[in-house]
Amino acid sequence: MDEITSLVVNSVTRIWVGGNDDISEGDFRWESGEPFTMDASLWMSGQPDNSAGLENCLEIVVSTVDYLNDVGCTNAKHVVCQRT
Ligand SMILES: [Ca+2]
Numbered sequence: 661m662d663e664i665t666s667l668v669v670n671s672v673t674r675i676w677v678g679g680n681d682d683i684s685e686g687d688f689r690w691e692s693g694e695p696f697t698m699d700a701s702l703w704m705s706g707q708p709d710n711s712a713g714l715e716n717c718l719e720i721v722v723s724t725v726d727y728l729n730d731v732g733c734t735n736a737k738h739v740v741c742q743r744t
Pocket residue numbers: 681685686710714715716717730
């Protein structure tokens with residue numbers, strides 16, 4: 661979370677998470693194919709909504725408390741990664 665906080669300080673408000681539901685609608689997975697498990701309360705209100713049937717990628721909207729949103733996959737955004 662420190663990294664995300666740092667991005668907020670730098671006015672970055674939307675970040676790619678690295679998950680998508682390209683293969684099966686609503687079944688969000690990491691790029692590795694592993695299931696994307698998370699606390700359901702982290703979704704923004706009304707999300708995921710797969711708006712217009714075109715939202716398959718996950719973003720963090722850092723200006724809100726509940727911050728996950730599904731969104732179209734084509735916009736340029738910062739990314740967040742976990743070092744192993
Ligand atoms: Ca979707």
